[in-house]
Amino acid sequence: MPWSRQPETAMGRRMKIGIIWKNDFPWDVRVEKIARSLLAIGHDVYILSANTQRRARYETLDGMGIRRLPATPSRWLNAVISIPFYLNPFWFLFASQVVRRERIDLIIVRDLPLILVGLWLKRSFRVPLILDMAENYPAMYREALDIGGWRACVYLIAKNPKIMEFVERQTLGSVDHILVVVEESAERLMRLGIPGGRLSVVSNTPRLEDLDRPAILEHRPHSWLQLIYTGLVQEARGLEVVVRALHLLRERGLDVRFRIVGGGNYLSRLVEMVREKGLQDAVEFTGWVAHQEVASHVNDADVGVIPHPKNDHTDTTIPNKLFDYMACGRPVVVSSAAPLERIVTQERCGLVFTAGSPENLADVLARMSADGAAREEMGRNGAKAVRRRFHWERDAGALRDAVARFA
CATH class of the missing domain: 3.40.50.2000 (Glycogen Phosphorylase B;)
Incomplete structure (x- = not known):
């Protein structure tokens, strides 16, 4: 009672x-x-x-x-x-x-x-x-x-x-x-x-009170395009699409690198795939880091990536990492899962690629690599959107x- x-x-x-x-x-x-x-x-x-x-x-x-x-x-x-x-x-x-x-x-x-x-x-x-x-x-x-x-x-x-x-x-x-x-x-x-x-x-x-905390690593300009993914490393996250896209970009002569912050049951297969593609110098695996250190790694990247497949699950949920990337002022490249595409398109804070397509992702990353001014504008748009709405x-x-x- x-x-x-x-x-x-x-x-x-x-x-x-x-x-x-x-x-x-x-x-x-x-x-x-x-x-x-x-x-x-x-x-x-x-x-x-x-x-x-x-x-x-x-x-x-x-x-x-x-x-x-x-x-x-x-x-x-x-x-x-x-x-x-x-x-x-x-x-x-x-x-x-x-x-x-x-x-x-x-x-x-x-x-x-x-x-x-x-x-x-x-x-x-x-x-x-x-x-x-x-x-x-x-x-x-x-x-x-x-x-x-x-x-x-x-x-x-x-x-x-x-x-x-x-x-x-x-x-x-x-x-x-x-x-x-x-x-x-x-x-x-x-x-x-x-x-x-x-x-x-x-x-x-994210909490607004967390947005202004100083990061351990500050963003520094790279001579390459530095990507980041944070979170679980599982087959359902679509990370192999990024590895295949990096391989295509290397064949085009573009220097794009990828840092994966996190771990999971697909990690060993992903490491094997990186080795098979000869991308050991382009893909970094940090393993799990303390939660308070994640923003530092995001700040050190040029672009945040969310390569999730498009299905009934990803079309009805939203990953925390989208807002974490936006809060740090990083432009994003996301798959065409419905909530990701809607938010990124509305807020003009990144680019969308066709889920599951390494070829389309390679094209989108090439566009990102070629236009630093556009990346900065997208990053600002994302940061403003978090402070205005997504907090x-x-x-x-x-x-x-x-x-x-x-x-």
């Missing part, structure tokens, strides 16, 4: 808000930004997270109450306990205990895998439920099947897109409000029958408005 009424905040009743996050915390940039924004307006925030690293079950971190799943000495059993599977009983029991003990007033579930836990809490404790839908999970799971390999077998069993699509269709109508990261995602949900009044766009944008303070306002409905 609902708990006794809490004191007022600037935007209504002070609430105890539980954010259910399927992975270990720390750290996730979006979870942290949402939590801090809600703390800033007077709410108490508890993050219910996995615990594969066997951390303390109860912790306070910068004002956020962290509540973790129980851990065991067995690494294997720990992983099983933390699996964000629809019907994992450990998540149901753990979340129920936290909601009862902390007297939670509002639940925010991050993404679909744990939506059934959220609905269980909503009905058991009569508390409102918000779904933070950062990804189009049915499409993301289909994408893994399309890629093939042994991971496709895993996805067919544990992350079946048909099951996820069924769960999505059966549960979204029972959620009180849904946060999405981009307009195209909201449009998809409205086509599924979700009223627009129950949707809010809260995108993955967290604006998105946090949409978040606060959504939460205030239940305060």
